[in-house]
Amino acid sequence: MLKYAFIRVLAAIPTLFLVTILVFFFIRLVPGDPAAMLVGDIQNIGRLEEVRSSLGLDRTIPEQFVIWIGRVVQGDLGVSMINKAPVLETILQRFAVTAQVVFISVLLTTLIAVPAGMIAAWKQNKPADNVIVITSIGVMSIPSFWIGLTLILIFGIKLGWLPSIGYVSLFEDFSAGAVYLIMPVIALVMGELGGVLRMTRASTIEVMRRDYITHARAKGLSEGAVLARHAFPNAFAPTLTVIGMVIGALLGGAAVIETVFTLPGLGRLTIEAISSRDYSMVQGILLVVAVIYVLINLITDLLYPLFDPRMNF
Amino acid sequence: MFHLRLLIALLIGLAAAPINADPPRMGGTAKVVLGSDILGTQPGVARDAGTDTVLHHIFESLVAYDDNLDVQPLLAERWDISDDGKAYTFTLRDGVTFHNGAPVTSAEVRWSWDRWLDPNTGWECTYWYDGTEGLKIESIDTPDPSTVVFHLNKSSGLFLAQMANFQCLTAIVHPDSVDADGQWVKPIGTGPFQLGEWNKGLSITLEKYPDYVPAAGEKSGFAGARIAYLDGVEFVIVPEVATAIAGLRSGDVHVVTDLNPTNEAELKASSNVEVMNGPGLEWMTLLLNIHDPVMQDKNMRLAIAHAIDFEGLARAVTHGKLGYNPTSYSSRSIYYGDVQATGYTRDLDKVTSYLVAANYDGDPLKIQTSRRYDVFYQNAVIIQSMLREAGIPSELEVLEWPAHLDNYFNGKFQLSSFGYSARTDPVMNYWSVVGPFEESPAYQWHDKEVYGMLGDAAIKVDQAKRQQLFDAIHTKMIEEAPTLNLYESINSAGVNTALKGYETWPAAKPRLWGVWLEK
Numbered sequence: 001m002l003k004y005a006f007i008r009v010l011a012a013i014p015t016l017f018l019v020t021i022l023v024f025f026f027i028r029l030v031p032g033d034p035a036a037m038l039v040g041d042i043q044n045i046g047r048l049e050e051v052r053s054s055l056g057l058d059r060t061i062p063e064q065f066v067i068w069i070g071r072v073v074q075g076d077l078g079v080s081m082i083n084k085a086p087v088l089e090t091i092l093q094r095f096a097v098t099a100q101v102v103f104i105s106v107l108l109t110t111l112i113a114v115p116a117g118m119i120a121a122w123k124q125n126k127p128a129d130n131v132i133v134i135t136s137i138g139v140m141s142i143p144s145f146w147i148g149l150t151l152i153l154i155f156g157i158k159l160g161w162l163p164s165i166g167y168v169s170l171f172e173d174f175s176a177g178a179v180y181l182i183m184p185v186i187a188l189v190m191g192e193l194g195g196v197l198r199m200t201r202a203s204t205i206e207v208m209r210r211d212y213i214t215h216a217r218a219k220g221l222s223e224g225a226v227l228a229r230h231a232f233p234n235a236f237a238p239t240l241t242v243i244g245m246v247i248g249a250l251l252g253g254a255a256v257i258e259t260v261f262t263l264p265g266l267g268r269l270t271i272e273a274i275s276s277r278d279y280s281m282v283q284g285i286l287l288v289v290a291v292i293y294v295l296i297n298l299i300t301d302l303l304y305p306l307f308d309p310r311m312n313f
Numbered sequence: 314m315f316h317l318r319l320l321i322a323l324l325i326g327l328a329a330a331p332i333n334a335d336p337p338r339m340g341g342t343a344k345v346v347l348g349s350d351i352l353g354t355q356p357g358v359a360r361d362a363g364t365d366t367v368l369h370h371i372f373e374s375l376v377a378y379d380d381n382l383d384v385q386p387l388l389a390e391r392w393d394i395s396d397d398g399k400a401y402t403f404t405l406r407d408g409v410t411f412h413n414g415a416p417v418t419s420a421e422v423r424w425s426w427d428r429w430l431d432p433n434t435g436w437e438c439t440y441w442y443d444g445t446e447g448l449k450i451e452s453i454d455t456p457d458p459s460t461v462v463f464h465l466n467k468s469s470g471l472f473l474a475q476m477a478n479f480q481c482l483t484a485i486v487h488p489d490s491v492d493a494d495g496q497w498v499k500p501i502g503t504g505p506f507q508l509g510e511w512n513k514g515l516s517i518t519l520e521k522y523p524d525y526v527p528a529a530g531e532k533s534g535f536a537g538a539r540i541a542y543l544d545g546v547e548f549v550i551v552p553e554v555a556t557a558i559a560g561l562r563s564g565d566v567h568v569v570t571d572l573n574p575t576n577e578a579e580l581k582a583s584s585n586v587e588v589m590n591g592p593g594l595e596w597m598t599l600l601l602n603i604h605d606p607v608m609q610d611k612n613m614r615l616a617i618a619h620a621i622d623f624e625g626l627a628r629a630v631t632h633g634k635l636g637y638n639p640t641s642y643s644s645r646s647i648y649y650g651d652v653q654a655t656g657y658t659r660d661l662d663k664v665t666s667y668l669v670a671a672n673y674d675g676d677p678l679k680i681q682t683s684r685r686y687d688v689f690y691q692n693a694v695i696i697q698s699m700l701r702e703a704g705i706p707s708e709l710e711v712l713e714w715p716a717h718l719d720n721y722f723n724g725k726f727q728l729s730s731f732g733y734s735a736r737t738d739p740v741m742n743y744w745s746v747v748g749p750f751e752e753s754p755a756y757q758w759h760d761k762e763v764y765g766m767l768g769d770a771a772i773k774v775d776q777a778k779r780q781q782l783f784d785a786i787h788t789k790m791i792e793e794a795p796t797l798n799l800y801e802s803i804n805s806a807g808v809n810t811a812l813k814g815y816e817t818w819p820a821a822k823p824r825l826w827g828v829w830l831e832k
Contacts, residue, residue, distance in 0.1 A: 032715025036722045040361070041734050041745060044440040045753045048722055083352040083359050085513075094514060149555055157563045165346075165551055165560035167515055259553045264514025268552065272349065277715045 005302060012294040019290040020072065020283070024065050027274075027282050033057070034081045034277040055081050068283065077284040082276050087284035091266065095251070095288070098258070098265035100170055101181060102250040105188035110243055113193050117200025118227055118235070124205055132197070140194025147190050148260035151183045167263050184261040188254060192246050199242045204235040237307040244300030251296070252289040335813070341830035342518075342545040343812055344566040345823050346557045350514050350550050354500040355490075356482040357429065357436045362734075365480055366822045367517050367548055369535060371412075372484035372502035375403050375422065375461070376477045377535035380818050382594075382646070382737055384473045385536035387528055388417060388485055388503060398468025398774055405459045408526045411487040412507040419455035425485045426453055426463075433495075438481030441471075446744070447771060448472065470774045474738040479535070479820050505541040505826045517548040519825075532827035534818055542814075542829035558807070561586055567809040567830075568823055573687055574632040580807045587808050589817045590634065594735030595802035596641045596742070597630075597692055599680075600757055603795055604750070605727045607671075607678070614794035616667035617678075617728075620703035621696055622659040627800035630691050638801045640787060641733065641742035643819060647776065648739050652784040656791060656798075664703045678707040682730040685714035692799060693730035724754025732802070735820060739783050740771045746796055758795035 035052040039045065052058050056067065071078060077087035113136075120132040156164030162183055170177035207213065208231055216230045217223075255267030266285065273281035347366070352359035356368050377387040386392065389403040409417040429436040430443065430450065442450045449466040456462065465472060476483050487501035500508050505527070506519035527538035549566055551557040558576055560566040562583050572580070572588065580586045601608045601617065608614060623637035638644050639656025678700070682693035693709055700707050707728070712720070720726050736742040747763055748756035763786055770782040790796075804821040814828040 030716075031719060032713065033719045033722070036719045037715055038359075039722075040718075044445060045722065045748075045755045047440070048753065090513070097514075149559070152556065152559045152563075156565070157559055160563060163565055164563045165344075165549055165556060165565045260556055262515070262549070262551050262553070262556060264512075264550070269514065272552075275713075275715070 001302065005298060008298050008301070009294075012291075012298075015294065016287065016290055020069060020287055021065070023283050023286040024068065025061065027277075027279055028061055030274075030277070032277045034279055037276050038082065068280075072287070077287070078280045080273075080278050080281045082278045082281075087281055088288075090269065090281070091284055091288050094264060094266045094269045097167065097169070097263055098251060098254060098267060100177075101184050101188065101257070101263060101265065102247060102254060104181065105185045105192065106243060106247050106250070108185065109189050109192045109196055109246070112189070113196035114200050114232075114236070114239060117197040117239075118204045118231065120197070120201045121204030121208060121231075121235075122223070122227060124208075129201075133201070136194040136197045139190045142190070143256075144187055144191045145256045145260050148183070148187045148257055151187060152260070155183060165262050167261075184254075184257050184263060187257050187261070188250065191257075192250070196239060196242055196246065200235065200239045203238045204231055207231050207235045210234075233307050237304055240300055240303060240307060244296050248293045248296040251292050335831075337540075337542045337814065337829040338831065339542050339829070340544050342547055343543050343568065343825055343828065343830060344547045344549050345568040345825065346551045346560065346566050346570070347517075347548045348550075348552055348554075348557075348571070351511070351517055351548075353497075354508060354511070355497040356484040356486075357438060357480070358434065358497070360437060360480065362822070363548075365482065367519070368482060368484070368500070369479070369504070369822060370506040370519055370546065370825060371500050371504045371508055372482055372486065373504050373539075374476060374483040374485065375405075376473055378477045378479070378737060378820065379533035379536040382534070382643070382819060384477045385530070385533070387536055388422075392473075394774075399465045401463045401465070401472060403461045403463075405461070406526070406528065407459070409503055410524055410526070411503055412501050412522055413487055413489060414524070415487055415489075417485060417503055418458040419461045420458070421487060422461045422485050423453050423455050424488050426450070426483070428486070428491075429483060436481070438475070438478065441475045441481070447768060448475075468772055468774060470779060471738055471740055471771050474741070477535075478737065479735060479822060505539045506546060509545060515550055519546045519548075521545060532824075534820065535822075535824070539824075539826040541826050543825060546825040561807050561809060564809060564811070567812040568806060568815065570804070570806045570821065570823060572805040572807055576807070577632075577805060585810050587810055588805065589808060589815075590803055590805035591817050592635060592643065592645065592819065593802035593804040593821050594643055594737065594819050595732055595821075596638065597688060597730075597732045597799040597802065598641070599692070599696060599797040599799060600721070600726065600729040600731050601794065601796060602724055602726050602728070603757065604724055604754065607673075607676070608727060610671045611793060612667045612671035613673060616664045616671060616673070616703075617700065617705065618657040618794045618797055619660045619663040619667065620705055621657070621699050621797070623656060623797075623799060625659075626692065626695050626699070629695060630688055631800065631803050634803055635800050637799070639791065639798055640739075641745070641798050642736070642739045643801055645819070646739065648780055648783050650780070650784070653787050655787075659699075661703050664705070668704070673705075675706065678705060678727055679710050680707050680728045680730060681710045681712060681717060681720060681726045683712050683714045683717035685717075686732060688802075689717075689730045689732060696730065722753065722755045739779075740767055743767050743786060758790070758793070760789070760793070760795075763789060 035048055035055055035057060038051055039048050056064060079086055116132050120129045123129045152164045155162040163180060167180050168176040213230055216226045255271050258265040258268040270285050347363040349363055351364040351367050352361055356372055373388050375389040376384050379385045390406045391404050393402045428434050430439055448469050450463055451466050452464045454462040484502060490499055490501045492498050505522055505525045507522045509518035509520040511517050521541040521544050527540050530537040532538050557569045561569045577588050580588050601614050603609050627635050627637050637656055640653045680693050680697055682689045684690045697707050697709055733745050746757040750756055750759050766782045766786055770779050773779050804817050806817050808815045811831045812828055813831055
């Protein structure tokens with residue numbers, strides 16, 4: 001398994017290199033100039049070129065790329081072009097916020113969606129299945145910003161039960177932090193529930209048709225035992241892939257939810273960096289996000305044999 | 314007659330008296346929304362409007378603007394100007410201390426100014442004082458601990474105005490704000506609040522500075538007594554307006570600024586929120602790029618000018634609160650008179666004759682705009698409709714703000730619905746649009762005569778002489794139509810009714826001194 005993991009990490013290097021090239025050049029193709037954003041309309045507008053030069057933007061793009069990639073391989077992602085904050089440190093701070101929300105949300109999503117999906121499969125085409133599927137599709141169809149604002153309206157303004165603005169880290173004050181995370185977590189769970197549930201349902205339906213399930217039933221096992229012992233392990237492997245993809249996507253930036261709930265996470269940082277054409281920050285974020293994707297996919301693959309013994313590294 | 318005047322004065326006095334007569338209450342923390350995080354804690358270096366707002370609570374200058382946009386002493390007790398107008402002598406207030414307890418003396422004033430004027434600091438407005446625009450600080454003397462003398466290369470009508478500027482805060486800071494290498498480490502100022510915690514991306518907490526010594530006089534603008542009744546202020550970063558409005562309604566925050574009319578209408582239904590507004594110092598404009606082959610013809614520019622109903626446009630966008638302002642400076646400026654109130658009136662016959670004179674072939678014009686500031690977009694839509702009605706077809710090009718700004722700097726537009734940040738003296742306003750093209754395509758108007766008049770106005774201290782110059786420049790601007798000013802901005806804020814004493818003012822920046830929280 002270690003050898004497999006090592007090969008996968010090595011194989012990721014060309015992917016990451018390609019990502020750095022694409023990110024670096026594409027962000028520069030987008031109209032807008034970080035120097036113009038810095039100069040604004042107060043400074044001496046004749047200073048624009050001076051500011052461009054101080055940011056290294058007067059060099060050719062290949063030159064800029066070589067300088068940047070030279071630093072990246074030494075672990076230095078540089079500093080923000082807008083506020084001079086260290087890029088890596090800023091990303092890690094913001095990632096810590098996103099990670100708290102995302103892992104709790106994905107855990108809850110899994111705990112709700114997997115049993116619900118299995119029940120829907122078990123009761124296929126019966127009223128329980130219809131209710132679960134229609135509800136999941138309905139929830140999945142609502143835009144996350146709308147869910148977020150509706151939650152704020154109900155629980156923040158009308159009922160006054162939850163704070164509509166702010167964030168406290170769970171590691172600083174668990175109970176206060178939990179209060180601030182309730183609404184963002186609900187919004188994320190609602191957004192991701194449908195996909196995981198439908199995958200679980202589809203793979204369970206597939207498994208439930210297999211001979212070994214009939215055999216288990218014929219042995220006189222209860223339906224619960226059939227589902228838990230025989231259907232779940234075999235049906236969960238494809239769902240695990242979906243969960244891995246959800247984690248990767250959300251860690252890369254739950255931008256809408258972070259903006260609506262004022263969470264200082266990675267998604268909001270990405271939006272801010274793009275809006276201000278903070279090239280160094282955008283490049284750093286997207287490189288880190290690519291690394292996250294690679295790692296999450298690797299972890300998902302390494303977990304596969306736990307559920308599907310046919311997979312063996 | 315005397316009695317009538319007395320009666321009127323009494324009535325005005327009563328009307329101006331605070332509605333809430335309860336005495337200020339000490340304690341508590343007020344929460345104020347910022348749309349984005351601050352860029353740093355060093356004044357004027359990495360800055361934007363939100364950064365300026367926070368830092369004005371921590372730092373103070375020798376002088377500051379009051380509510381009427383007159384310059385008043387702040388850290389200075391007073392100033393004297395030499396007969397030749399080239400030496401400004403400031404006497405410092407007694408007993409003022411920095412947040413680290415050290416007394417404020419002329420040595421720190423000089424140290425601060427040396428830092429701002431050092432090109433290596435990266436202070437944004439060094440060019441105001443280094444001769445780039447004519448004015449140069451030749452030396453700063455400190456004859457005794459409470460006296461600072463600025464020696465200028467020539468007399469200036471702008472020196473105090475620039476010193477009191479909101480954006481390039483000429484803060485007096487303690488030298489311990491930087492490390493041995495001169496790197497900025499922490500903000501040590503003299504303001505009524507000191508930095509508590511900067512939780513990046515989330516909030517900036519300020520704590521009351523208990524040993525603060527307020528200036529004399531009532532709170533007014535950034536001047537007067539800046540008494541902190543609150544124990545602290547938390548500036549909360551809320552990028553989404555809808556969330557900020559929800560937070561105001563739920564009582565999670567106390568102040569949200571920069572509301573648009575739709576937000577205002579929503580908030581007026583909330584019993585715990587008061588909406589305040591008044592004219593601001595930013596100004597909206599339609600830029601006509603006179604490098605463009607079509608726009609370089611004055612007849613074409615005048616056709617556009619006479620196709621727009623400026624009064625109707627201003628009233629529509631501000632929901633009737635403000636009208637047409639043909640200048641770039643505030644209608645409450647002492648330099649805004651009858652001449653300045655003269656702009657363009659809509660006249661479709663004139664439009665036709667100007668279009669004929671310009672040999673306009675009917676090709677649609679292109680109006681660039683963006684939606685970061687929604688009024689830019691609203692202005693563009695209404696102008697497009699008015700132009701169409703006048704027989705001038707046009708297309709809107711809606712860009713992202715960075716692209717819009719970049720095109721402004723590079724002169725890559727035909728027409729642009731744009732706006733400028735606050736300036737406090739007409740010379741500074743005009744300098745935003747008047748300048749040599751070879752220096753930057755962003756300058757809209759390069760007229761040597763006007764440039765000369767602006768240079769004169771920058772030097773002159775006499776108000777009447779400056780007025781003559783501004784009258785002449787405005788008249789010429791209306792004749793030439795290098796750019797079309799639309800209206801001044803409107804400042805608006807939603808304030809939780811539990812926060813007492815809060816007021817908006819022309820500079821729009823929230824001030825959390827002189828305010829207190831009800832029980």
